[in-house]
Amino acid sequence: xxxxxxxxxxxxxxxxxxxxxxxxxxxxxxxxxxxxxxxxxxxxxxxxxxxxxxxxxxxxxxxxxxxxxxxxxxxxxxxxxxxxxxxxxxxxxxxxxxxxxxxxxxxxxxxxx
Amino acid sequence: xxxxxxxxxxxxxxxxxxxxxxxxxxxxxxxxxxxxxxxxxxxxxxxxxxxxxxxxxxxxxxxxxxxxxxxxxxxxxxxxxxxxxxxxxxxxxxxxxxxxxxxxxxxxxx
Numbered sequence: 001x002x003x004x005x006x007x008x009x010x011x012x013x014x015x016x017x018x019x020x021x022x023x024x025x026x027x028x029x030x031x032x033x034x035x036x037x038x039x040x041x042x043x044x045x046x047x048x049x050x051x052x053x054x055x056x057x058x059x060x061x062x063x064x065x066x067x068x069x070x071x072x073x074x075x076x077x078x079x080x081x082x083x084x085x086x087x088x089x090x091x092x093x094x095x096x097x098x099x100x101x102x103x104x105x106x107x108x109x110x111x112x113x
Numbered sequence: 114x115x116x117x118x119x120x121x122x123x124x125x126x127x128x129x130x131x132x133x134x135x136x137x138x139x140x141x142x143x144x145x146x147x148x149x150x151x152x153x154x155x156x157x158x159x160x161x162x163x164x165x166x167x168x169x170x171x172x173x174x175x176x177x178x179x180x181x182x183x184x185x186x187x188x189x190x191x192x193x194x195x196x197x198x199x200x201x202x203x204x205x206x207x208x209x210x211x212x213x214x215x216x217x218x219x220x221x222x223x
Contacts, residue, residue, distance in 0.1 A: 042213055
């Protein structure tokens, strides 16, 4: 049973469209993260948040933006999608000490045509 | 950003064989985790190791943390097709965020 949910699972969209990828968790975690991953490759951190109204950019530069208005919700937005944005986007959350590791969602596979 | 190198990058072996994958860094970890990721899913935590020299077992999987806390290994005994996936190590350096390794893609051939 998943405690962190991402929607949609798959999205094919045209260039120039605005999209929002949804991520919600039911564990009450303050820390949440967005990773970008090409198939079978390593994870790249693009955004993270340590609590409501707190967001930071990650190690990999991204044209996306995030918001954290509620603890359980951490959506990612692309204002104008491009083919270079085609990738898998993974959302994760963790407890304060990261003791139990990160819990990941199933991801959104985005294709921009 | 700290770098975690995993080796090998790709590994394909027959069912029933044993294998070891490695995770190395030039810096000392506060703690280290191993994850497995199946196609189309997010990574799932397998184990966390904290103490240098620590060994943990999870059925046929044995995880070892190096004495100096700069490296770790994952050994699988009698590999099965269900072990197929991307194995990721992830380390915490001091109070920094978790840093993921480059990954080992494992394929077990029936």
